[in-house]
Amino acid sequence: MHPAEIKVLLIEDDEDDYLITQNLLKQISLTRYLVDWVSTYEAAEQILDDDDHDVYLVDYRLGREIGLELFQSPQRRERPFILLTGQGDQDIDLAAMEAGAADYLVKGHISAAALERSIRYAIEHHYTLQALRTSLRKHDxxxxxxxxxxxxxxxxxxxxxxxxxxxxxxxxxxxxxxxxxxxxxxxxxxxxxxxxxxxxxxxxxxxxxxxxxxxxxxxxxxxxxxxxxxxxxxxxxxxxxxxxxxxxxxxxxxxxxxxxxEQILHSALHDKLTDLPNRTLFTDRIDQALIYSKSQKDLRWSVFLLDIDRFKMINDSLGHRIGDELLVQISQRLLESLGEDDTLARLGGDEFAILLHHRDSPLNAIYVANQIHQSLEEPFHVGDHDVFVSTSIGITLSLTDYENPEDILRDADTAMYRAKDQGRSRYAIFDASMHDHIVTIQQIETDLRRAIAQDELRVYYQPIISIATAQLVGFEALMRWQHPSRGLVPPDQFIPVAEETGLIIPMGEWILRQACQQMNAWINLGSATQNLQVNVNLASRQVCQSGFVALVQSILNEYQLDPKHLKLEITESTIMDDMNVARDTLEELQALGIAIAIDDFGTGYSSLSYLHRFPINTLKIDRTFISKIDTHESDLNMVGVMVLLAHNLKMNVVAEGVENETQVQILNRVGCEYGQGYFYSRPIPAAEIAPLLETMHFPIQPEKPLP
CATH class of the missing domain: 3.30.450.20 (PAS domain)
Structure with missing residues (x-):
């Protein structure tokens, strides 16, 4: 039977679901659906016995009542009704069929076509059964x-x-x-x-x-x-x-x-790319492990959180298609390191997770972590490329009294970032000290937000000197934090937090404004200062910030500073975070007339092979190489090679961390143009710069480093 007009009674306590159902029925063009709606169990009770609707759509849960119980009586049981529920559940499905429901539909996965098919089946089933009963009473x-x-x-x-x-x-x-x-x-x-x-x-x-x-x-x-x-x-x-x-x-x-x-459920619980369990299913597996642990005290397991090192660089350089295929191959290789009872999941991006059941002791977690690192040492053959990868692993053990999966994943994430801090291809097991560290970081973030609002940030300037002439050529602007109780806080204690939390964006703009304003004031002092430059450090988030170049241009215009007096410093890691964006940003900055310097060179990728692709004017050699050039021949040779290669790439060189006259003489001998360090001056407030500007030269007497 396929009537052109069908009367539907919707028994549903959620008005949004009523509107969704009504809209689905309106999409069916060949049949007109007349929908009546009752929102409570009691209202449905009052009209069901003397009702003449063709089909009934009933919500499984009606407040505190169960919708199926409306159709318990023999008279109502013969009515064509379809159960609607918020989630797929085998027990609910079975209960619906046993109660006489013609079908069972899961909200959120119902299309207009599926709803029409279900309604027509329910009506056909009802009339077929009626016809059979009538025929049986009349003839054989x-x-x-x-x-x-x-x-x-x-x-x-x-x-x-x-x-x-x-x-x-x-x-x-x-x-x-x-x-x-x-x-x-x-x-x-x-x-x-x-x-x-x-x-x-x-x-x-x-x-x-x-x-x-x-x-x-x-x-x-x-x-x-x-x-x-x-x-x-x-x-x-x-x-x-x-x-x-x-x-x-x-x-x-x-x-x-x-x-x-089954396909809908599988899709809801599995990653589309790798077909591994997704975060939802993985969290459920952890939840089950927590339940079993309470009844089986000797059950031991651990959770791994894995992040592929520098995966973004692979995506940017080789493309997302190669990146996706690489993730599939990585997942297959990870599975080979696990047992049948273990669960490997992809949580998103290049982040994987493992629920590892210990087959002997918790030490097995360390064994498996090392096995994973070894398994990734061989290159992956993706398209025409051989790709090398490594992973950082954070581990939480079930020995800790956890109550929910979210806490376990949070601590594994904390341990994973600790592993990243130690270098590539490392693992770290979560312990209480990591939690204390996180609490400290959170407190620093809170204090930093207050510091920005209450003007507690300061700019100190460290002179940059011509090694050959001892003449002042510029300054590096360095941020300090005048904490109300801790005093002057050095940047290495708060800049990493600012970068992680995004506070580096407003802080970076603040120091850029301060440095440009101060440099303009110094240049206006007279002819002796006309060639000075101020160096300002950029973080990765700033380089990738939309509209950053326009912001720099606006600040230069605001303080009427010629771009030649500004040099922006970036690190190797900033370039490698997003090479394409970094190149575009640096080229736009250089087009404005702003010079670019690579800071802390030698501590990142230690390679000059990629520098010719970027508009870089100055190479700053990290202090770790300079500190030993007067005692270690290998470091002296390394610095000499860096200077030579930098000059071949048309760059000048600044040596960081210069501390004594012997180092100055060696640097002069290898052709390094500029020096910066305690030998010349520690970083000082702008108010103390005036005497230096009077002579523009420095005495050859090193200052003692601060403790």
Whole structure:
């Protein structure tokens, strides 16, 4: 039956779900749906018994009540109703079928086509059952009435011993693959196959014994042995004297629907790229492990959080397609390091997680971490590329009393970042000191926000000197923090926090403004200062900041500072974080007339091979190389090579951390143009710069470093 107009009663306590359902029904063009809505269990109770709707959509949960209980009575049980629920659950599905529901739909995964199909099936099922009952009371020849329907029909003789089959329709034969001679006269038990749910099968047998209706889903097998999911409705038929005469079974092959639901559930719980469990499923696995740990005290497990080192650089240089294929290969190699009981998940991006069940002791976690690092040492062959990767691993152990998965993942994340701080291809196991460190970082962040608001930041300037002439050529602007209780805080104690939290953006703009304003004031003092430059450090977040170049231009205009007096310093790691963005930004800055310097050279990738691709004017050699050039020949040779290569690339060189006259003489001998360090001056406030500007030269007497 396919009526052009269908009356629907929606029993649903959420108005949003009512509006969604109404909108879905409006999308169906061939049928007009008249939707009535009741929002409470009590309201539905009042109208159901004398109601004439064609189909009923009922929410599983109606406040504190269960919607299925509305259809418990025999009269209501025969009504065509469909259960709606917020989440897929096998127990709810089973309860719906046993209660007589024609179908079971999961909110959020219902399309207009699926809803229409479900409604039409419910109505057809209802009218088929009605017709069968009427026909059974009037005559025995049912073939003409039911040969054309798509639902499989089987009728048994309840008066004969062993309840033999006396009728099947063509749809039943098509679904099962049997011929009539193989079925007629036999009991239905041979059709039940090997159901995966013995509970459901037992309920069917008990319903037949008690002469009661049954509705459920069974896994049956066709004649050729292929399995199919059978949605089965069995109803007793009584004659006018109340004697049981027949059982009528209606069956539908719902294998496609089951597969679709399984696919939806699989997609909801697995990563699309790698087909590994996603964060939702992985969190559930941890939750189960926590539950088992409470009942089995000797159960030991650990959680790994893995982040691929420098993966962004691979994506930027080789493309996202290569990056995706690499992630698939990495996941396959990680699986090879794990046991069958372990779980590998992809949480997103290049972040993986492992739930590791210890087969002997917690020390196994360390063994597996080393195994993972070894497994990644061999290159990955992706397209035409050989790609080398490493991973940083954070580990949490079940020895700690955790209550929820979120805390475990949080601590694994903390340990993973500790591993990154130690270098590439490392692991770290979470301990209480890491938590204390995080608390300290959070306090620093809170204090920093106050410092910005209350003007506690300061700028100190360290002179940069010509090594050959001892003449002042410029300054590096360095940020300090005048903490109300801790005093003057050095940058290495708060800049990393500022970079991690994003506070470096407003702080970076602040120091750039201060330095440009101060440099303008010094240049206006007279002709001696006309060639000075001020160096300002840039963080990675600033380089990638949208509109950063325009901001720099605006600040220069505001303080009327010629761009030649400004030099911006970046580190190697800043360039490598996003090479394409860094190159574009630096080229735009240089086009304005601003010079660019590479800071702390030698501590990052220690390679000049990529520098020719970037508009760099100055190379600043890190203090770790300079401090030993007067005592270690290897460091002296290294500095000499750096200076030579920098000059070949048309760059000048600044030596950082110069501390004595011997170092100055050596640097002069290898051709290094400029020096910066305590030999000349420590970083000092702007107010102390005036005497230096009077002479523009420095005495050859080193100052003692601050403790």
């Amino acid at each position: 020849d049912l073939a003409a009435a039911i040969d054309q329907i798509s639902t499989g029909v089987v009728i048994t003789d309840a008066l004969a011993p062993d309840n033999p089959i006396i009728f099947v329709n063509p749809a039943f034969l098509r679904i099962t693959g049997y011929d009539p001679p193989e079925i007629l006269g036999r009991n239905c038990r041979f059709l039940q196959g090997q159901d995966t749910s013995s509970v459901t099968l037992e309920k069917l047998r008990r319903a037949i014994q008690n002469r009661q209706p049954f509705f459920g889903v069974l896994l049956n097998y066709r004649k050729d042995g292929t399995p199919f999911w059978n949605e089965l409705s069995v109803n007793p038929v009584f004659d006018q004297d109340g004697q049981l005469v027949r059982f009528v079974g209606l069956q539908t092959d719902i294998s496609h629907r089951i597969r679709t639901e």
